[in-house]
Amino acid sequence: MRNKEFAYTLSSDLFRLKKLRSVFVGLILMFVIIFLTYAVCWIGMNLATRMDVTEDTPGEDGIVVDENDMPLFSQQDKDAMTALFDNLNRESLMGSGAVASIEFFVMIIVCIFVGKDFSNGTVRLMVSRGTSRVHTFFSKWVSAALLVTIYSVFALIMSGILFSFKPTPFTGRDFGILMRCFSLEWLVNISTMSIFLMIAFLCRSSGSSLGVSIGFYVVLDIVLSVISTVLQISGGNMDWLIFMPLQQMTIASSSATLGATELCAVIIMPFVYIAASIGIGLATFLKRDIK
Amino acid sequence: MNVLETKDLTKSYRGKVVLDNVSVTVREGEIYGLVGRNGAGKTTLIRALLGLARPDSGEIAINGARTIQELEEERKKIGSIIDSPALALHLNALDNLKSIAFSMGQRDVSKLKALLERVGLEPADPMKVKNFSLGMKQRLAIAIALIGDPRILILDEPVNGLDPAGIYEVRELLKRLNQEDNITILISSHLLSELSKVANSYGVLANGKLVKELRSEDVEALSxxxxxxxxxxxxxxxxxxxxxxxxxxxxxxxxxxxxxxxxxxxxxxxxxxxxxxxxxxxxxxxxxADLESTFISLMGGSHGANDAHDxxxxxxxxxxxxxxxxxxxxxxxxxxxxxxxxx
Structure with missing residues (x-):
């Protein structure tokens, strides 16, 4: 019976999420961002193909110029340029979730969705009609997790389609790496979503939760940059920085082989942040009065 | 049978007592009017009954249920309006009803359309709620409160923003629901004359305390x-x-x-x-006979309540x-x- 009630609550949340315009605006913007990323790759690859290469030996300054004093490129420059954009094209596919800035869109949508439900009084109404607060919280978490999944799959499919327009060599091993990246990015996105959901449950309005979330993002970034600079100067150990909140996406979207510390940061830390966010968010929601 | 009951209910916010040992009893089939100034504790009492505010001490019983889980179960039979109408402004009227009905496992859209017609709203109207007048929002809130055929209605200022015709319609609707469907209604309102036209029992709150519980005969005798x-x-x-x-x-x-x-x-x-x-x-x-002055004198006159909320x-x-x-x-x-x- 209780499971059935959770399904009812979830279906109501999904209904409202489906009706939220920001969900579709987010998908469109994501497509635009992915397209622009690949467009840069295509333009770069085309430029590399059309580069005029000179056979002349460079002068003392290492540069060969034409009659208008414009520099000419060597075969080495052309190869480096081609490799750069081929690699960027490949990394764009591997990091499809990250490229699509899912973190950012999920932050906005979760804050709007939860904030609206609080400010419109939907949460108040549902709880007053006997929906348990635990169900209400987890229903929103599951709805947001579904949103992350849909966005991730959408980003992957869009990346795949755009990658196929101008493919670089892609092996079975690469497919394995792609799946690894996708899974890790998804997990990291779920942990990020949990943090923003917690913030939304603490703030209880779209505006303030968005403000706090963006503030959290910016302040954390600044603090970590300062710490990182200080550690660089003093020669201290910087490995622990990747364990901090919202710092796992770069590792998750990298196609490079991951070491034990990185694997720990990208697999264990998301679970830690998910558990902590759910714990704090739920405990507060259970304790506080609903306005 | 008592359908709603509180015993020595106390609630304070940051050290300020807003409900002070309040014990009210609402019997089955009654229309119970909750009377009191702003800040008297009416909305807090309603919130506590609906599980939105956790009381510091005291007991709540709904149809005899007292534990948290039992109360959650009994609250499924309660329709309510608290403060401003709880509506998703970016949805139309029918979608608002669906959104709440789905959470209660009700998927019969024809019933929801009938509810909208019952409160005088057009089910096929695609207009978003953010463009509704206050009166239309209030009607929609009443329709939402009626989802799932509740046995109890708890309404906090249900006629706020309604025009005289709307107030009359809501009054008649509440009377009909009470008489034909035997729905117990707890209603709070500042419009005392309006309240006296529907309620047959009253609870008078002042400064977070229940001053008196009266039946309509007692009120008439007093005024x-x-x-x-x-x-x-x-x-x-x-x-x-x-x-x-x-x-x-x-x-x-x-x-x-x-x-x-x-x-x-x-x-x-x-x-x-x-x-x-x-x-x-x-x-x-x-x-x-002047009901308003009777109630005001019961509430302690102008000097009896919290001046900050006058x-x-x-x-x-x-x-x-x-x-x-x-x-x-x-x-x-x-x-x-x-x-x-x-x-």
């Missing part, structure tokens, strides 16, 4: 018709009244006004009585408050009036 006389010389008028009336059943109202409750002497007798004594009468009329309507009505004996000074003058003048 009596009277002859109101505005005189030019209050002192002379008082001596005339004490000479002519064996029962000293009168009140002194502000602005040299007397309220005479002994109706064995009619208005013409009163006019003649003052004329014979050469006491100028500036105005004289028969007044009906509402203008009560301050205006303060002039109607009958004077108490301690309002008179040693010379029998209207001390209250003097106080007002000094202010």
């Amino acid at each position: 009596r018709p009277y002859i109101k006389v505005v005189v030019g010389d209050l002192k002379a008028a008082l001596s005339v009244v004490t000479e002519n009336y064996t029962q000293q059943d009168f009140d002194i109202l502000p602005y040299n006004t007397l309220a005479l409750y002994d109706l064995s002497k009619d208005i013409s007798f009163v006019a003649t009585m003052f004329a014979n004594a050469k006491v100028p009468v500036l105005n004289i009329c028969n007044c009906d 509402e203008p309507v009560f301050e205006e009505l303060d002039v109607l408050r009958p004077l108490q004996s301690n309002d008179l000074n040693a010379d029998g003058e209207n001390a209250k009036k003097e106080d007002n003048d000094e202010k």
Whole structure:
């Protein structure tokens, strides 16, 4: 019976999420961002193909110029340029979730969705009609997790389609790496979503939760940059920085082989942040009065 | 049978007690009016009943259920409106109903459309709720409260923002729901005259305390018709009244006004009585039973409640408050009036 009630609550949340315009605006913007990323790759690859290469030996300054004093490129420059954009094209596919800035869109949508439900009084109404607060919280978490999944799959499919327009060599091993990246990015996105959901449950309005979330993002970034600079100067150990909140996406979207510390940061830390966010968010929601 | 019950319910916010050992009882089939000023604790009491506010101490029982899980189960049978209507502004009316109905496992859209028609809204209207008038929002909130055929309705200011026709419709709807479907209704409202047209029991709250629980017969007994006389010389008028009336059943109202409750002497007798004594009468009329002043006096008059939450309507009505004996000074003058003048 209780499971059935959770399904009812979830279906109501999904209904409202489906009706939220920001969900579709987010998908469109994501497509635009992915397209622009690949467009840069295509333009770069085309430029590399059309580069005029000179056979002349460079002068003392290492540069060969034409009659208008414009520099000419060597075969080495052309190869480096081609490799750069081929690699960027490949990394764009591997990091499809990250490229699509899912973190950012999920932050906005979760804050709007939860904030609206609080400010419109939907949460108040549902709880007053006997929906348990635990169900209400987890229903929103599951709805947001579904949103992350849909966005991730959408980003992957869009990346795949755009990658196929101008493919670089892609092996079975690469497919394995792609799946690894996708899974890790998804997990990291779920942990990020949990943090923003917690913030939304603490703030209880779209505006303030968005403000706090963006503030959290910016302040954390600044603090970590300062710490990182200080550690660089003093020669201290910087490995622990990747364990901090919202710092796992770069590792998750990298196609490079991951070491034990990185694997720990990208697999264990998301679970830690998910558990902590759910714990704090739920405990507060259970304790506080609903306005 | 008691369907809603609180026992010694206490709730405070940051050290300020907003509910102080409140014990109310709502019986099955009643329309229970919750009366009190702003800040008296009406909404907090309703929130506590609906599980939105956790009481510091005391007990809540709904249909006899007392544990958290049992209460959650019983709350499924309660429809409610609390504060402003809880509506998703970016959705239309039908989608708003769907959104709540789905959470209760109800997927019969035809029933939801019928509900909208019942409160006078057009089910096929694609207009988003953010473009609704306050009255339309209130109607929609009532429709949402009626989802799932509730056995109890808890309504906090349900006629706020409605035009007179809308108020009449809601009143008739509530009466119908109560009489035909035997739905128990707890309703709070500032519109006391409106409340008295539907409620048959009352709970009067003042400063977080339940002052009194009354049935409508008790309220009627407390509020009596009277002859109101505005005189030019209050002192002379008082001596005339004490000479002519064996029962000293009168009140002194502000602005040299007397309220005479002994109706064995009619208005013409009163006019003649003052004329014979050469006491100028500036105005004289028969007044009906005044429920509002009865409630206000039960709530402790204008000085009984939290001044921080006073509402203008009560301050205006303060002039109607009958004077108490301690309002008179040693010379029998209207001390209250003097106080007002000094202010």
